[in-house]
Amino acid sequence: MIRVYLEGSAGIGRQDHQNAMYRPAFAAHPAFELVTDKDKADVVSVAVALDRRAETIADAIRAGKHVLADKPLAATLAECEEIGRLAAERGVLVVPAHHQRFSPALRSAATAVRGGRVGLPWNVQCDFLVAGGDPAPTGELVNLALYPIDVVHAMLGLPVRRVHAVGDPDLVTLLVDHEHGVTSTILCGRIAELADVRSSGLAVHRYRVSGSHGVLAVDAAKPALRVSTAAGTTGRWTGPSTVDALLDVLAAGVRTGRAALGVADAVHAQRVVEAAQLSLDTGAPVPLESEN
Numbered sequence: 001m002i003r004v005y006l007e008g009s010a011g012i013g014r015q016d017h018q019n020a021m022y023r024p025a026f027a028a029h030p031a032f033e034l035v036t037d038k039d040k041a042d043v044v045s046v047a048v049a050l051d052r053r054a055e056t057i058a059d060a061i062r063a064g065k066h067v068l069a070d071k072p073l074a075a076t077l078a079e080c081e082e083i084g085r086l087a088a089e090r091g092v093l094v095v096p097a098h099h100q101r102f103s104p105a106l107r108s109a110a111t112a113v114r115g116g117r118v119g120l121p122w123n124v125q126c127d128f129l130v131a132g133g134d135p136a137p138t139g140e141l142v143n144l145a146l147y148p149i150d151v152v153h154a155m156l157g158l159p160v161r162r163v164h165a166v167g168d169p170d171l172v173t174l175l176v177d178h179e180h181g182v183t184s185t186i187l188c189g190r191i192a193e194l195a196d197v198r199s200s201g202l203a204v205h206r207y208r209v210s211g212s213h214g215v216l217a218v219d220a221a222k223p224a225l226r227v228s229t230a231a232g233t234t235g236r237w238t239g240p241s242t243v244d245a246l247l248d249v250l251a252a253g254v255r256t257g258r259a260a261l262g263v264a265d266a267v268h269a270q271r272v273v274e275a276a277q278l279s280l281d282t283g284a285p286v287p288l289e290s291e292n
Contacts, residue, residue, distance in 0.1 A: 001033045002254050005041035005065075007056060008048030012136050012143050017070050017097070018047035025243045031251035041065060042254060050138070054079035057094065061086045066093040068250055072146055072273070073266035080270045084263035093253045095246070096266040100147040100205070100220070101154045102245035109207065109218040110155045119213030124152050124184040126207050132193035133200025139169025140189045141276060146269040148186045148205075149174075151220075153268055155209065158182055160268075164285035165276035174276050175285075 004026050009018045022045050026032045035041050044060040046053065047070040054074040060067050061083070073096045074080045087094045100106070113121055128148040136143035162177040171189030178184065197203045205220040240248075246261075253259025275286040 002031055002043055002251060003035045003041045004032050004043045004045055004068075005035055005038040007038070007044050007046045007060070008052075010049045011047055011070055012050055012138055014134050016047075018045065021243050022047065022068065022070075022097075025241070025247055029244065029247045029251070032247065038063075038065075043068060043250065046070060050075050054083060057083055058086055061090050061092055061094065064090060064092060066250075066254055067095070068246075069094060069096050069266075071097045072142065072270060073263065074270070077267065077270045077274050080263065080267045084267060087263055091257075093250070093257075093259050094263050095250045095253060095259050095261055096263070097243075097246060098146065098150040098261060098265060098269070099242040099246040101151050101261070102242045102249070103205075103220040105218050105220050105222060106151055106154070106207070109209070109216060110151075112216060113155045113209055113211075114157065117214065118209055118211030118216050121156060121209055121211040122182055123210045124155060124182075124207060125210075126152060126184065126186045126188075127204045128186065128188045129202070129204040130190045130200055131197040131203035133190070135170060135190055141165075141169040141172050141273060141280070144190070145172065145174070145186070145188045145273055145276065146266075148188055149269045149272045150265060151207070152176075152184050152186065153265065155207070156182060156184070159290065160272055160275075160288050162285050162287050163272055163275040163279055165279040167280070169277070169280065172276065172280065174272070176272065 006018055006023060009016050011017055026034055043066045045068045046056050048056045057067050057069055074083060083094055126148045156178060158178040160176055160178055164175040166173050174186040176184045194203055207218050209216040249260045275288055279286045
């Protein structure tokens with residue numbers, strides 16, 4: 001069994017992903033057991049306030065612990081890169097909680113795109129909208145945008161060369177230029193409460209990938225059951241959750257020394273988020289330097 005210590009129960013604003021998502025997922029997963037002594041843990045699940053996150057993760061790395069890190073991995077690109085350097089130096093894994101990429105529909109879509117099912121992709125369109133709930137004090141660009149940015153990266157595997165953001169940090173559209181002339185358009189943010197969506201639930205999460213030999217449309221909210229109660233109607237997936245799949249990746253990584261998701265993915269997302277924020281501030285496209 002892989003022993004896990006839960007560090008913190010905070011996040012952006014009033015978020016408590018540790019107790020809402022990670023604790024129950026770890027408790028139910030056959031590969032993990034929760035422990036109350038950090039010294040005896042193999043993995044530290046870090047969910048502390050964003051201004052303390054990089055320091056807390058660094059302390060766990062220096063103690064030789066693998067890390068599951070709530071999103072975003074850190075507050076700045078420089079902090080993300082330093083975490084990557086430390087993890088490589090100490091030989092431990094740091095897995096950021098980019099769990100949306102593990103939606104069954106999106107995993108299938110990424111496999112299809114990488115396998116050439118639409119030919120050479122030239123554009124991805126994405127809508128990622130959350131309904132209701134507490135607005136993030138950082139703005140939703142920082143809070144939410146890394147999810148669709150990461151999914152598009154998982155599909156294309158191409159570096160980003162330029163970002164042009166329009167709108168505002170709570171509802172933003174990213175116009176992204178990738179290598180080889182490929183583009184993506186990501187609409188992301190928070191909208192008003194909807195009767196058929198739980199508070200802070202995903203109202204829309206879909207992608208349209210256009211390529212030289214076809215078009216792939218995927219709705220990450222499907223397949224799902226429609227569940228009607230006195231409180232309203234919601235969609236519910238009956239298989240393993242995306243967080244369960246994230247823990248499968250973490251467990252395999254601990255056992256093999258390599259994980260399918262790591263700091264490099266968080267660095268990529270943070271680089272795009274910071275470029276988008278600069279674009280919003282200046283009203284102009286922002287070029288990105290080559291990724292190492």
